[in-house]
Amino acid sequence: xxxxxxxxxxxxxxxxxxxxxxxxxxxxxxxxxxxxxxxxxxxxxxxxxxxxxxxxxxxxxxxxxxxxxxxxxxxxxxxxxxxxxxxxxxxxxxxxxxxxxxxxxxxxxxxxxxxxxxxxxxxxxxxxxxxxxxxxxxxxxxxxxxxxxxxxxxxxxxxxxxxxxxxxxxxxxxxxxxxxxxxxxxxxxxxxxxxxxxxxxxxxxxxxxxxxxxxxxxxxxxxxxxxxxxxxxxxxxxxxxxxxxxxxxxxxxxxxxxxxxxxxxxxxxxxxxxxxxxxxxxxxxxxxxxxxxxxxxxxxxxxxxxxxxxxxxxxxxxxxxxxxxxxxxxxxxxxxxxxxxxxxx
Amino acid sequence: xxxxxxxxxxxxxxxxxxxxxxxxxxxxxxxxxxxxxxxxxxxxxxxxxxxxxxxxxxxxxxxxxxxxxxxxxxxxxxxxxxxxxxxxxxxxxxxxxxxxxxxxxxxxxxxxxxxxxxxxxxxxxxxxxxxxxxxxxxxxxxxxxxxxxxxxxxxxxxxxxxxxxxxxxxxxxxxxxxxxxxxxxxxxxxxxxxxxxxxxxxxxxxxxxxxxxxxxxxxxxxxxxxxxxxxxxxxxxxxxxxxxxxxxxxxxxxx
Numbered sequence: 014x015x016x017x018x019x020x021x022x023x024x025x026x027x028x029x030x031x032x033x034x035x036x037x038x039x040x041x042x043x044x045x046x047x048x049x050x051x052x053x054x055x056x057x058x059x060x061x062x063x064x065x066x067x068x069x070x071x072x073x074x075x076x077x078x079x080x081x082x083x084x085x086x087x088x089x090x091x092x093x094x095x096x097x098x099x100x101x102x103x104x105x106x107x108x109x110x111x112x113x114x115x116x117x118x119x120x121x122x123x124x125x126x127x128x129x130x131x132x133x134x135x136x137x138x139x140x141x142x143x144x145x146x147x148x149x150x151x152x153x154x155x156x157x158x159x160x161x162x163x164x165x166x167x168x169x170x171x172x173x174x175x176x177x178x179x180x181x182x183x184x185x186x187x188x189x190x191x192x193x194x195x196x197x198x199x200x201x202x203x204x205x206x207x208x209x210x211x212x213x214x215x216x217x218x219x220x221x222x223x224x225x226x227x228x229x230x231x232x233x234x235x236x237x238x239x240x241x242x243x244x245x246x247x248x249x250x251x252x253x254x255x256x257x258x259x260x261x262x263x264x265x266x267x268x269x270x271x272x273x274x275x276x277x278x279x280x281x282x283x284x285x286x287x288x289x290x291x292x293x294x295x296x297x298x299x300x301x302x303x304x305x306x307x308x309x310x311x312x313x314x315x316x317x318x319x320x321x322x323x324x325x326x327x328x329x330x331x332x333x334x335x336x337x338x339x340x341x342x343x344x345x346x347x348x349x350x351x352x353x354x355x356x357x358x
Numbered sequence: 359x360x361x362x363x364x365x366x367x368x369x370x371x372x373x374x375x376x377x378x379x380x381x382x383x384x385x386x387x388x389x390x391x392x393x394x395x396x397x398x399x400x401x402x403x404x405x406x407x408x409x410x411x412x413x414x415x416x417x418x419x420x421x422x423x424x425x426x427x428x429x430x431x432x433x434x435x436x437x438x439x440x441x442x443x444x445x446x447x448x449x450x451x452x453x454x455x456x457x458x459x460x461x462x463x464x465x466x467x468x469x470x471x472x473x474x475x476x477x478x479x480x481x482x483x484x485x486x487x488x489x490x491x492x493x494x495x496x497x498x499x500x501x502x503x504x505x506x507x508x509x510x511x512x513x514x515x516x517x518x519x520x521x522x523x524x525x526x527x528x529x530x531x532x533x534x535x536x537x538x539x540x541x542x543x544x545x546x547x548x549x550x551x552x553x554x555x556x557x558x559x560x561x562x563x564x565x566x567x568x569x570x571x572x573x574x575x576x577x578x579x580x581x582x583x584x585x586x587x588x589x590x591x592x593x594x595x596x597x598x599x600x601x602x603x604x605x606x607x608x609x610x611x612x613x
Contacts, residue, residue, distance in 0.1 A: 213471045220470030220477070221463045221484060224449075228457045231446040234408060238440075239524060240432035240461040253467060 077308040078203030082261035085210040086254035092294035095230035100159030102281035107134040108262025113180040134259035160279040167274035179273030186267035365414035387561040392581035437526030443513035445505035452501040458520030459487035491523040510537040
């Protein structure tokens with residue numbers, strides 16, 4: 014998604030009018046290139062409710078929007094930054110539990126709960142940032158471990174989190190005097206948030222900071238040579254990516270009115286990461302499309318994404334992420350078998 | 359002034375650099391020549407924070423370079439190229455050079471998010487610095503081509519532009535002419551001569567192509583097997599017995 018402005022030294026054309034046309038066309042092209050994705054999201058917001066409202070799929074589209082908020086962050090982290098993150102649901106959990114506790118136990122407003130959730134997520138991100146020294150496969154494993162660790166923490170801090178029973182009775186989201194109630198309102202709210210975050214995220218990608226992340230991702234040593242501090246840039250990105258996830262978690266809590274540790278399990282982290290992996294590292298928009306696809310296809314599979322299915326996917330993902338991929342695992346296994354064969358001969 | 363003093367670099371028991379001592383005067387262009395494996399690139403590595411020195415020092419304007427991270431060294435105003443162009447794949451030549459001008463900018467995440475006026479100014483600055491750098495090596499027409507679509511010679515030019523983009527005060531050029539055609543080499547030599555004449559920059563130039571090198575440098579240091587073999591003007595070096603035996607060969611001495 015690197016934007017290359019087409020305003021290189023302009024070709025000299027004969028006559029002022031043809032140059033003007035060329036400039037005009039270039040402007041339109043740039044406008045379209047800039048605007049088609051946000052426009053698509055706007056169209057989606059208007060069109061989806063009349064089309065799918067009331068059907069089985071609609072609640073899944075709301076959830077797609079909520080997860081989509083987090084996916085913007087994951088897209089920057091894993092796509093642009095190339096940082097494997099199989100534990101991003103942890104940050105959603107920060108937002109969700111903060112909002113839940115704030116509004117059910119501590120008598121705070123939903124907005125205060127959101128702020129608390131974001132602060133908690135940022136703190137956690139800051140504390141865990143040393144993990145970014147790991148790369149690739151090892152980072153993937155470490156972030157996956159986060160998911161499992163979080164489950165344990167949420168279950169064991171029973172007094173705070175309600176353990177496995179979770180927290181229920183979370184009031185709807187209200188901003189100022191306005192309350193967000195009903196599927197349709199949450200659909201519009203979450204997808205509008207997706208639109209805003211998409212634009213902010215894209216702005217980040219197409220900037221000095223975004224370029225430095227790409228440079229670090231492609232050739233860390235060469236990037237350092239031009240003055241980019243890889244550790245610091247990755248840490249900033251880690252923090253930045255935690256914020257939309259926390260926000261998404263808060264919205265989830267208010268939408269669902271009930272949260273439990275299983276809502277933020279490894280499966281959820283995969284749901285945030287796989288759309289980015291499949292959608293491609295260069296496009297936030299593709300990640301958003303893929304998370305919607307993932308959520309809706311589960312409606313046409315008779316059950317929702319079951320634990321068994323997610324675990325199967327996890328195994329596949331892990332194989333794919335292994336240092337030399339699936340093929341590498343196979344050739345390692347093959348060479349080991351051959352070695353055994355030779356030894357016996 | 360760039361000063362190396364008894365600099366030693368060891369790789370697992372093998373001495374890559376041993377007691378290297380020489381200096382590059384402020385604003386001058388020093389050539390560094392020697393056979394393959396003599397330690398030329400290792401020296402640049404040690405001075406740019408990529409390779410760890412085991413003993414001795416190398417300082418730039420008095421500030422020690424050993425032990426600093428590469429990005430810290432870059433922030434001292436030091437730029438370098440690599441033996442291979444090492445452009446960032448998937449990006450255009452201009453984007454590559456704009457990453458080179460990174461230090462000329464200051465905008466971070468927040469100003470990027472909201473596209474503030476400060477951000478716009480910053481981006482223009484970075485872009486212009488990159489375009490200027492590309493212009494100084496006649497690489498402007500490559501601006502919007504993807505780096506992997508460029509020829510080896512073109513990639514090398516872009517990598518030189520990337521090193522120039524931050525306006526360094528000390529420049530390490532590691533074989534900038536390698537892989538260039540004769541025409542490209544002549545043009546680059548002229549471009550670099552022009553650049554050195556119009557910018558305040560100290561340069562250490564590693565190069566095997568002696569014709570290219572001689573047109574740019576005022577002095578030469580010769581490395582052989584990790585140590586300094588000789589120092590002097592091009593004429594002195596050409597007539598130096600030890601240098602001829604180790605590197606130049608008899609036919610060079612005749613000239």
